[in-house]
Amino acid sequence: MSKRYRPWNVDQPQLLPPSVQELVPEGHLAHFVRNLVRDSLDLSVILDDYEEERGYPPYDPAMMTALLLYSYCQGVYSGRGIAKACEERVDFMAVTAMQHPDFRTICLFRKRHLSALGGIFTQVLGLCAEAGLVKLGHVALDGTKMPANASKHKAMSYGRMKKREVEYAAQVAEWLAQAAATDAAEDEAFGEELRGDELPEWVKNKQARLQKMREAMAALEAEAAAAQMAEDEAADASDDDCGASPGDMADDAEPPPPKPPDEKAQRNFTDPESRIMKTADGFEQAYNAQAVVDADSQVIVAEGLTNVGNDKQQLAPMVEQMKQNMGRLPRELSADNGYCSEANLEMLDRLGIRGYVATGRQKHGSASATGDGARGYHTRAMAKRLKLGAYRSRYRLRKQTVEPVFGHIKSARGFRQFLMRGLDKVREEWRLLCSAHNILKLAKALEAVR
Numbered sequence: 001m002s003k004r005y006r007p008w009n010v011d012q013p014q015l016l017p018p019s020v021q022e023l024v025p026e027g028h029l030a031h032f033v034r035n036l037v038r039d040s041l042d043l044s045v046i047l048d049d050y051e052e053e054r055g056y057p058p059y060d061p062a063m064m065t066a067l068l069l070y071s072y073c074q075g076v077y078s079g080r081g082i083a084k085a086c087e088e089r090v091d092f093m094a095v096t097a098m099q100h101p102d103f104r105t106i107c108l109f110r111k112r113h114l115s116a117l118g119g120i121f122t123q124v125l126g127l128c129a130e131a132g133l134v135k136l137g138h139v140a141l142d143g144t145k146m147p148a149n150a151s152k153h154k155a156m157s158y159g160r161m162k163k164r165e166v167e168y169a170a171q172v173a174e175w176l177a178q179a180a181a182t183d184a185a186e187d188e189a190f191g192e193e194l195r196g197d198e199l200p201e202w203v204k205n206k207q208a209r210l211q212k213m214r215e216a217m218a219a220l221e222a223e224a225a226a227a228q229m230a231e232d233e234a235a236d237a238s239d240d241d242c243g244a245s246p247g248d249m250a251d252d253a254e255p256p257p258p259k260p261p262d263e264k265a266q267r268n269f270t271d272p273e274s275r276i277m278k279t280a281d282g283f284e285q286a287y288n289a290q291a292v293v294d295a296d297s298q299v300i301v302a303e304g305l306t307n308v309g310n311d312k313q314q315l316a317p318m319v320e321q322m323k324q325n326m327g328r329l330p331r332e333l334s335a336d337n338g339y340c341s342e343a344n345l346e347m348l349d350r351l352g353i354r355g356y357v358a359t360g361r362q363k364h365g366s367a368s369a370t371g372d373g374a375r376g377y378h379t380r381a382m383a384k385r386l387k388l389g390a391y392r393s394r395y396r397l398r399k400q401t402v403e404p405v406f407g408h409i410k411s412a413r414g415f416r417q418f419l420m421r422g423l424d425k426v427r428e429e430w431r432l433l434c435s436a437h438n439i440l441k442l443a444k445a446l447e448a449v450r
Contacts (some may be wrong), residue, residue, distance in 0.1 A: 010336035072436035118428035148274035159263030342376035
């Protein structure tokens, strides 16, 4: 008797179509995200944007929102990748009810509602708080440099721009003269009715490059002028405080000429709002993403993004946002030495937050993160606190709280580079990433309760 096998009838059609609920097992993340969007999130900002009754009915905005959130939870970010998953992966079909939106539709929806999608972060954070995941006993703040959607090789310094401008201008002028002479010769040889009077493509490209470079130079000059104006206003205020006489400067004195930009000041042609920042892999064209993470659940309770590489100015905005999101402040906050300043430590004391902020770079194997930077009163007190705590100091919670979050986003879910360009769009994209992270934490917590 031969071995029997289960039937494998590839061409056998199904009598009844499968239910969406049966595509993936009960308790799957696809069901959780779909039901979360349908039942718990307020999408009125997105829905109110659709008022036109005419035209072909669009995809349900709630379905598109659930699709994007689930895609970010699964580490699928590009429009083409999401569209392909809708056709090939049953978990994506469980979210879309077997609908297959085109990649252009997905990208246009994300672009159109990017701000509203980023605003979902506060709603998801509220659900995490209701589930008891946010304790605010100890939170950790850190930043990570995330590459922008631009190459650092597309950036040019102001000094190099000035040199190249002269070279390009002379080269373009020479080519224009050659093109005009060639056009005249061709018109005489072939007649004026024949095409051949357009500038060659290589001339057009060089002209476009020259125009873009001049626009970048003008932007750098405007930034330098704005910075000089701020310095002059500060100097005037200082003179007034020191009792400077109005007669010290003649009324008809001409203001000093605008200060030119620094020769090393750079501007990127692809994403002008991104900046060159130092990362573990060297210098990258990047943005500085911030996150405040609850130590009990690794839920992100506050987020932010800036194009400034230094972290010192980010502590106060993150604490303020945390208060707005949660309605209260944490008992403890830890951060690395990038956030250490006398003003920041004084602010934490004033707000009643017990801080654990490194006052210097911690050497491998050392007991605490203290350094020679402890000069002010609050900095000296912080250095003493960390030294007395040694290996038992609450500062040790920092790495195990916030660093894994960045590791999950970058490595586990494969987000290594922003897709959007421009500070405002990239900031909303980071909020969308943080929302996906909190959704995963909420789903895991609710699954453990079952």
